[in-house]
Amino acid sequence: MDSAVQKYLDRGLQGLWYPVLASWEVQSTPVGITRLGEQIVVWRDSNGQVQALEDRCPHRGARLSLGWNLGDRIACWYHGVEVAGDGVVKDVPAVERCPLIGQRMVLSYPVKEAYGAIFLWFGITANQEPEALVFPEELTDSETYSHFLCTAAWRCNYQYALENVMDPMHGTYLHSTSHSMAQGERKAEMVLDPTSSGFIFRKENQRGVNFDWVELGVSGVYWMRLSIPYQKRFGPGGPFWIVSMVVPEDNDNCRVFFWRIRRVTGWQRDLWRFMYRNRLEKLHWAVLEQDRLLLENLAPDARTYEYLYQHDVGLSRLRRMMQKTAQTQLAERETQHALR
Structure with missing residues (x-):
């Protein structure tokens, strides 16, 4: 693959919404990420709405995240320059009639807050309008489903985290001692089924036994959905659903988001949520830690020495999709640059 395409992919595809933080992580104090x-600096204005800007004061380049939240704007700690959520400089208190005032000097990010997470839009070009952000029904149908969000920082490139979820077979081995993935055959034929927003990668002739399938969807955001069968002693609600997303931090670090979901209503919802907080959550974190430990300790430049086989068809399809998207986006950026 072209080195420029891989470099672009390693940093992260653009033209997408990404979850960047859990809602509870952003209060009145500016947060630098x-x-x-x-x-990027993220903060809540006086109405509780999340704002996001490039974390750079236009005066001397100080981090705005070190400054003060003035509601609809941030004041730089260095010299007090005030920048609003749209990137426009509102005041330069140290100077009379400063030409910076009224100018849009800092990149502003479109923001949406949903299902306990804060999403930012990363455009391919600076003026690209955000696409619609569409979520799986397990999140949107709050009457039928109940969820908890967990998020963690992993020291690996985000592509490895995506590919890990796109690999149902690893559950049989890596998670074989877990409370939910000890059953089923240790061999399987894998099948890939296209969908309107992506594809499903599944074990043939095995369903409802282990981590037997996973779905990739692209709907303004990359998401993955799967279900794991649960014994009745782990509470009501049938299968345990997971919707996952990953955001790159840099080439070597990412942030993972997992919504853990059950189909429960009425008193069963209250029972499951109680059981989750008091017993199940620590079991789920233990499984997630197995994934983190494995991915953070892959051999250096692991992809260079891979030997993929039939179980990796889903992973290969994901890579081809992302590579094609990266090529298209790079060409669009080059065209935009040539027109300037």
Whole structure:
């Protein structure tokens, strides 16, 4: 593959919404983060709405995340320059009639907050309008499903985290001692089924036994959906659903988001949520830690030495999709640059 395409992919595809933080992580104090290699400051204004800017004061380049939240704007700690959520400089208190005032000097990010997470839009070009952000029904149908969001930082490239979920067979081995993935055949034929938004990768002739299938969807955001069968002693609601998303921080770090979901209503919802907090959550974290430990300790430049086989068809399809998207986006950026 072209080195420029791989470099672009390693940093993160653009033209997408990404979850960047859990809602509870952003209060009144500005928060500085790195996502897709970009330094970003996030804060809540006086109405509780999340704002996001490039984390750079236009005056001397100080981090705005070190400054003060003034509601609809942030004041830089260095010299007090005030920048609003749309990137426009509102005041330069140290200077009379400063030409910076009224100018849009800092990149602003479109923001949506949903299902306990904060999403930012990363455009292919600076003026690209955000696409619609569509979620799987297990999140949107709050009457039927109940969920908990967990998020964690992993020291690996985000592509490895995506590919890990796109590999149902690893559950039989890596998670064989878990509370939910000890059953089923240790060999399987794998099948790939296209869908309107992506594809499903599944074990042939085995369903409802282990981690037997996973679905990739692209609907303004890359998401993956799967279900794992649960014994009745783990509470009501049938299979345990997971919707996952990953955001790159930089080439070597990412942030994973997992919504853990059951189909429960009425008193069963209350029972499951109680059981989750008091017993199941620590079991789920133990499984997630197995994934993290494995991925953070892959051999250096692991992809260079891979020998893929039939179980990796889903992973290969995902890579081809992302590579094609990266090529298209790079060409669009080059065209935009040539027109300037």
